[in-house]
Amino acid sequence: MNANKVLDAKGLACPMPIVKTKKAMNDMESGEVLEIHATDKGAKSDLTAWAKSGGHELVDHTEENNVFKFWIKKG
């Protein structure tokens, strides 16, 4: 999937993945897609809930070698 921006949040612990995602999202336009890489095991629940609450769309997510990848489209 094509992302407008990639955020590397690997190795970061709660609450940093969400804080960084929010910061990255602030600089983006509606409809653009942010790709996030994280290793925090809570990231899936956290980012899913965060996207929903903020009116964004979690387009896709994968897990590979303990790295979670997320694609969130800004609402």
Next chain:
Amino acid sequence: MVEKKKTTIILFSGDYDKAMAAYIIANGAAAYDHEVTIFHTFWGLNALRKEELVPVKKGFMEKMFAKMMPRGADNMGLSNMHFAGMGPKLIKNVMKKHNAVPLPNLIEMAQEQDIKLVACTMTMDLLGLQQEELLDGIEYAGVAAYLADAEDGNVNLFI
């Protein structure tokens, strides 16, 4: 534009671990686009103390309090497994290993995220703490100001 949701937290505890939980929730809530207030009262005020000694005029009791309480977030003890000061050292090592953010950095991040840090003036008087001894850029208020934030809040915690 919809009105922002609000998170309000009362930090009563002066324990490192409890303050950490409060500040993690606060920073998370700010990332959720909430307006966030942390109201520091009693021992929670110690999280706002500057680490360096600030020369201010104090009476005997106030001096005693100042000496006995931790000066700044990094010097606070643990609520559990404190082990006469060994506990905080251990936990800080473990936190480094797991990339968890230390409390002083969480407080700095809270200020960057425009979280409103409030010191309760009544308990500042009780503990003999003065504005010069606390971090810059915080607010001073009492119960009414807190309630004004909390009454239309969505998340409200007492830690």
